[in-house]
């Protein structure tokens with residue numbers, strides 16, 4: 001079983017990224033051949049600063065390793081170090097429908113928010129993501145709910161390619177967590193916790209200090225009623241129940257039972273305490289790792305070499321199948 005996922009070095013990683021993505025990446029190391037990429041090329045699809053992009057790439061690598069990715073048990077690399085991704089993205093355009101890209105929710109939402117330039121790269125984002133995954137003939141893609149549509153699209157692309165040029169790609173499956181697939185903003189629990197449209201108070205960062213964690217949960221928006229239970233009328237409390245369930249590795253029903261008679265204040269304090277304890281070791285390990293750029297670079301370079309060995313073999317087959325390049 002081969003597992004692949006990518007994470008953008010676009011900013012400080014938040015609890016949604018952690019629960020929807022990183023926790024699953026760590027678990028993937030036990031379940032199969034796990035390959036994870038810090039997708040810096042995806043980060044260039046919205047406004048970015050070059051020096052900051054480099055720094056955030058190291059930062060993201062440090063968070064991933066601090067969270068439990070072990071470069072001896074997985075392949076961890078920087079997307080731009082493996083140029084096969086961009087080449088394959090171009091080749092996949094020949095079987096990607098323009099109309100499908102126009103339907104992508106993420107493109108619609110992000111392009112609506114851009115104040116200056118809506119880049120062609122933002123439109124093209126899902127094709128590059130398809131190339132990331134298909135280059136490794138991946139079986140499974142651990143992602144949060146927001147990426148479900150992109151995985152559906154890459155499945156369509158793989159199927160169309162295979163029927164046009166012969167069986168080259170594995171058609172990947174999304175692996176979306178049952179609880180915590182869509183962590184919501186603490187200040188606006190009807191919107192997902194997000195890097196780009198974040199309010200500082202609504203976004204719980206993996207590296208937040210205990211006092212910040214306590215404050216953000218204390219101020220988390222809930223409804224005016226009472227009762228710690230999930231429901232469409234209670235998006236704020238439902239979100240906090242999911243967070244506590246994931247952090248304690250129990251079912252949400254168990255959280256509801258335990259806090260059946262608790263007030264919102266006590267419940268929020270319990271969530272804050274549990275999240276603080278959950279993230280403390282990650283923050284500690286991050287603090288030890290993040291300054292040593294040379295060590296992080298060594299990990300990423302070794303990962304890229306291993307990734308490239310796999311991706312270049314796929315690309316050789318794909319070029320052949322498509323009749324481009326010097327024949328083998």
Ligand code: AQP
Pocket residue numbers: 006007008009010011013015016017018019020021022142143144145146147180181182183184192193194195196197
């Ligand atoms: N709120 C979320 N709940 C659960 N999972 C989430 N993910 C993102 N938000 C949530 C998942 O995190 C992984 C990495 O996402 P990314 O590479 O897109 O990183 P990002 O740009 O920092 O994430 P955002 O917040 O999703 O950014 P914008 O603002 O661009 O929308 C993915 O598996 C994703 O599903």
